[in-house]
Amino acid sequence: MDNRFPDALCDRLLDFDENVRKQVVDAICDVSCHAWGFVSDETTRLIAEHLRDKSLLVRSYAMERLAEIFRLHCLMCSEASISSSESNWIPGKILKCFYDKDIRPETIKVVMFRSLLPTEFSTRDIVKHWIAIFSRFDKVEVKSLEKIMEQKQRLQQEMQKYMTLRKVYRDTDALEFQKNVLKSFRVMSRWFADPVKAEECFKILDQLKDVEKSTRS
Incomplete structure (x- = not known):
């Protein structure tokens, strides 16, 4: 060659x-x-x-x-x-x-x-x-990595917020709970390459958790 x-x-x-x-x-x-x-x-x-x-x-x-x-x-x-x-x-x-x-x-x-x-x-x-x-x-590359890690941290924090919502507010105000959950999903989905698909997956996960909870009840 x-x-x-x-x-x-x-x-x-x-x-x-x-x-x-x-x-x-x-x-x-x-x-x-x-x-x-x-x-x-x-x-x-x-x-x-x-x-x-x-x-x-x-x-x-x-x-x-x-x-x-x-x-x-x-x-x-x-x-x-x-x-x-x-x-x-x-x-x-x-x-x-x-x-x-x-x-x-x-x-x-x-x-x-x-x-x-x-x-x-x-x-x-x-x-x-x-x-x-x-x-x-170099300095620019380190800064870029820091920004990406900050995003990962914010995603983890938002996920923790969602889990708290499910645990604390689920049975108090259904409409307010759903509103906050959807808002949380929109925020988290921004940190994925395909936000629309990510938001749909979060909704499915939420529904699965509801089914799992009903089954255990």
């Missing part, structure tokens, strides 16, 4: 057509994922530049594919090379998308906490990789 193949595509990353740019991102990332070591770190960084592409389609796709590259690299990385892995800069670049007004912060959160590291990793592996990742963050 010609080692210049990925580099030959780089010029097309500047194509005026967003679909062409997306296809080039796709091609280079496919090579990186399936031919470990074939695509240089320099070329991968060119893909990362498209996290600021003028097209939301390209920005979002570049973020997904970079997360995939990092995840696969983590699987191939030996324990001794975790801290020195060439791809440890990728999570920081993804975090900076937090300030992209067109990309929901919840989407960044999903990528960072669900897509970035292999699902088969043990807690020990996850901690080791996060230590290596965090050590590479």
